[in-house]
Amino acid sequence: MQSEEKSLIVVVLLGTGIFLLFGFFVISFLVFFRKKQIRNRLEKASLQAQFQEEILTAKNEVQENTMKHIARELHDNIGQLLSLVKIQLNTIDEENPGIKRVGDSKEFLGKALKDLRALSKTLNSDNVLKAGLIKAITFELDRVRRTEVYEVNFVNDIEQWDVNPKIEVIVFRIFQEVIQNIFKHSGAKNINVSLQEMPEVYTLVVLDDGSGFDIQAKSNQKSFNSGAGLSNLAHRAQLISGDFEIESAIGKGTKVKLSIPKTTTSHDQSRPNRRSQPYT
Ligand SMILES: Nc1ncnc2c1ncn2[C@@H]1O[C@H](COP(=O)(O)OP(=O)(O)OP(=O)(O)O)[C@@H](O)[C@H]1O
Ligand SMILES: [Mg+2]
Known part of the structure; x- marks a missing residue:
């Protein structure tokens, strides 16, 4: 047992x-x-x-x-x-x-x-590559001013500008689309542009006092995602490891803020006299 x-x-x-x-x-x-x-x-x-x-x-x-x-x-x-x-x-x-x-x-x-x-x-993006983004923006805003339709104000608070030229070209194209949108849709009187320096990034802010729009409603529309406009800008910002934000209030205007990463690799030595290059 x-x-x-x-x-x-x-x-x-x-x-x-x-x-x-x-x-x-x-x-x-x-x-x-x-x-x-x-x-x-x-x-x-x-x-x-x-x-x-x-x-x-x-x-x-x-x-x-x-x-x-x-x-x-x-x-x-x-x-x-x-x-x-x-x-x-x-x-x-x-x-x-x-x-x-x-x-x-x-x-x-x-x-x-x-x-x-x-x-x-x-x-021609060669101009942006040669003379740099700040000169390109200044030149573009002079062009806008000459239309005599808008009061244009540009504040540049940056002391040390250090951004990869290829990134500058993409930022410039984003900036141009934002300005085109102001021309086409806003009916604004004033355009305020500012460039500021943060510890990790630079910020480019474009503000208009036009009609504004309902971002949510627009983003639900099929055409919004068709690639050419605002949705493309967000993708382009991603491409440069930046960030694209947009705020808009109907009847008050639109604010676009883009963060631009500073160059983290070694400095570009190919164009040492870049700051003195004219925008030609
Ligand atoms: N600054 C602005 N003021 C008022 N409305 C705006 C502004 N920017 C954009 N919008 C509105 O957002 C919509 C989407 O803009 P988006 O740039 O994506 O397209 P689009 O300008 O109409 O066309 P595309 O850029 O492809 O030529 C516009 O149709 C417009 O209604
Ligand atoms: Mg557009």
Whole structure:
């Protein structure tokens, strides 16, 4: 009887041991499987993010090249043609000094040429690369001022500017889209732009006192996500590890704030005299 009890205990212990071992294997397998699943999901997400970034970069490059092409066309072809017309008008003027219309035409043509050259400069990203973002913004705002539609105020509180030129080009394109939106949608009278320095980033703020809009309602519209406008700006900001915020109040205006990361790698030595480069 005693030996029977003993063998029963052994059987129970053995059974429990086998059961525990089996349980252990099952749990280990589940943990391993779950970890693998998570790792796969993370890898997939990272690949997808990488893919999106590559698409965006390629899209930016295509846009930049197209704009460069248009800039050159404007400057070289149309600019040359208009200059020729101006020279012709000059000679007519000499022959017929009394014709007032020729004088007026010359004036309009002069203005058109000036605007055309300015437009050509702002489309060509080489100018931003050469002269830097602050000069590019100053130049662009001068162009806006010349329309005589807006009061433009620009405050630059930055002492030490240190941003990778490629990032500057992307920031400049974001800035241009924000200004275009003010032209197209806001009906504003005043545009205030400020650049400030924070410990980790610079901030660029563009404020208008126009109609404002309902951001939530707009972001639900299909066209908002079509890629060209505001949604694209948020993606571009991501591309430079920056941050894009927009606030708007109907009847009061819109505020856009962009944070621009400072250059963390070694300084760009290729253009040591960058600050003295004119915006040409
Ligand atoms: N500064 C602003 N003032 C008033 N409304 C604005 C302003 N900026 C944007 N909006 C509103 O937000 C909408 C979305 O702007 P977004 O730039 O995405 O598109 P869009 O300017 O209409 O088109 P796209 O930029 O593709 O040419 C605009 O249609 C407009 O209604
Ligand atoms: Mg727009």
